[in-house]
Amino acid sequence: MTNNDDEIRFLADSMLGSLAKWLRFFGYDTEYYRDIEDNRLLEIAASGNYVLLTSDRELHARAKSRKINTILVPLRSLKDQLVTINKKLGIRYNLKPRVPRCVYCNSILTKPKNLPEYLKNKNDVFFCPTCKKYFWEGRMWRNIRKFYTELENMIKSQGNTDRKPTSFSRESMPETPKGDKNDDKS
Numbered sequence: 001m002t003n004n005d006d007e008i009r010f011l012a013d014s015m016l017g018s019l020a021k022w023l024r025f026f027g028y029d030t031e032y033y034r035d036i037e038d039n040r041l042l043e044i045a046a047s048g049n050y051v052l053l054t055s056d057r058e059l060h061a062r063a064k065s066r067k068i069n070t071i072l073v074p075l076r077s078l079k080d081q082l083v084t085i086n087k088k089l090g091i092r093y094n095l096k097p098r099v100p101r102c103v104y105c106n107s108i109l110t111k112p113k114n115l116p117e118y119l120k121n122k123n124d125v126f127f128c129p130t131c132k133k134y135f136w137e138g139r140m141w142r143n144i145r146k147f148y149t150e151l152e153n154m155i156k157s158q159g160n161t162d163r164k165p166t167s168f169s170r171e172s173m174p175e176t177p178k179g180d181k182n183d184d185k186s
Contacts, residue, residue: 006093011050013041013059016073019081020053024106027097031106042066053085079151086155095148100135102128109135 010030012020020032031050033041038059045052045068052063052070071088073081085091100109109126112134119125122136141145 008089009048009050011041011045011048011052013038013054013056013064015055015075016053016081018078019073019130021081021103023085024101026093026095027030027099027101029101029106032082038062042068045070050090079147079154082151083154083158087158093148093151095144096124100126102131102133102135104128104133105130107131 008028009025010020010028012023012030012032014032014034017034020030023030031044031048038056039099041052041059044050045063046066050069052059052068053064053073054060054070055073055075057072057124058069060072069143071085073084073101082093086093101107102109105128107128107130109128112125115122115125116134117134125134125136127134131140
């Protein structure tokens with residue numbers, strides 16, 4: 001992997017569906033399976049060069065023992081989860097990612113050639129070729145911007161604003177220190 005956020009690929013375990021959707025929203029390639037056995041998740045993580053995101057300490061330990069890139073994500077708020085990933089990898093979150101993704105299926109969104117009538121007056125409309133869904137800045141964007149501002153403020157308060165994305169391989173994945181408060185499952 002290089003120092004390019006676009007090349008970081010995540011694999012979220014079954015407890016992290018909301019996190020997976022938000023990482024996709026921010027443009028990160030994020031696979032998520034609602035029902036999957038841990039062994040299969042580890043196989044996918046190893047074969048696809050993913051960063052495995054999990055809140056399961058045992059799965060995290062098994063992944064580390066197999067030299068799989070993994071981050072132990074707290075089961076606290078979604079913002080805490082995103083801050084944890086930012087702290088570990090130094091990635092940035094962007095409301096308008098360079099490569100927009102479908103929050104439902106992870107496909108890359110496209111700009112539609114022909115808009116349905118109800119979307120003709122909307123700006124920045126995207127289309128998912130897999131789900132056949134349209135995305136645009138609707139009423140929910142006020143809440144999204146508020147969430148994003150709060151997230152950015154949390155990251156800034158922890159001094160993570162100037163970090164560059166971390167380049168890592170299976171051998172250099174940052175480890176979670178023992179006793180790290182982010183390990184708590186509260």
